[in-house]
Amino acid sequence: MRAELAMLAQDLFAAKGYEQTTIDDLVAAAGISRRTFFRYFTSKEDLVLGKYDAWSQTLVEALAARPADEPVWESLRRAFDVVVEYFEDATLAERSLAMEKVIHDNPALSAGEIERISRVQSELAELVAARTGRPAATDPRPTVVAGAALACVVAAKDVWISTDRSRPFGTLLDEAMGALKPV
Amino acid sequence: MRAELAMLAQDLFAAKGYEQTTIDDLVAAAGISRRTFFRYFTSKEDLVLGKYDAWSQTLVEALAARPADEPVWESLRRAFDVVVEYFEDATLAERSLAMEKVIHDNPALSAGEIERISRVQSELAELVAARTGRPAATDPRPTVVAGAALACVVAAKDVWISTDRSRPFGTLLDEAMGALKPV
DNA sequence: GCATACTTGGCACTCAGTGCCACATATGGC
DNA sequence: GCCATATGTGGCACTGAGTGCCAAGTATGC
16 A cells, blocks of 8 residues: 555656645545545655665665674675665666656755665664774764765765666775775 | 844744744744745744855865865865864854754754755765866765765764763864775 | 835745544454 | 444644735835
């Protein structure tokens, strides 16, 4: 149900634009009431960014599953493989690409996306902190490592989206993460 | 006028909370009409985050003013001195600290703050790109360097705010930026 | 004194989101 | 079959942010 509503909404957003599509438009197209819609989604933004919550959990689990003696930067890169697979999946590619474009040219959505990423950052930072024995509450370094790694993902994604996808996302991410080294 | 309204609003936010303070409350306290308020500020969020726009311009100018042959990471650190000074200024400290707390425990404001920071990131990335001769449109690395540097600022700020300010902000930023090295 | 531009206020409107209540539809026990 | 309860759904009225439009007021220049 949630998934069907989200897909319908995303089609409308891609066709008419995010701002131009009201909840009333959506519920009319879906044949449900406004009130019911807000039981499935807490906000309009949730229609676009809801998937991030599940996605972030996967990411945290992937990092936690890496061997503890592996260099942190390498572990992060390997954890991001789940993201790489997601974006390079051909069946989801068109839809998620269209959504990334919708997000990209709407400030409120961009803000929401980054905000969710920064929540992932906190969780990753905790894992990095545990590995390095540096408490994230008083030492900025675990947070910095997690933040830098996610900055690599975002930068690689932006290039990948705004170019013609000739260079695979994984390669761009390797290049991005190769530009930094934690000391 | 803008400044006076912002100060009044920030006092109300600090006292009653951001969500709990309506525009009606504010305009009643200020003795102006709702309509007039929206001519000075485009949104309620603008009351809290408006200063970031001026702030970001200063930051970009500071980076542009660094010598071109200086290592980029060092230039970024020096550019951030304007931020360090701002936060360590005693007269602004109480007010800006209170606002950072307001931002911190409101998701919408956090999102807005990060969104504005990410706009600064784009501008810094352009300067980094110009220095290194790597076009930011097709090469993720300039964006990564700018993003990582700003992640250091944010991480240092968060630690600085949530601890007792015993370690100066500049020192925390040095530690944060020392945890990464661009290759 | 008069014309011009700019500022302010009032009003009605759209749209997102919430609380409350009423109704429907299952599901389970007897 | 009947009743009780839980759960999903819709309707309705409300708040609060933000906008468009028009009617004032107020400054400035001639």
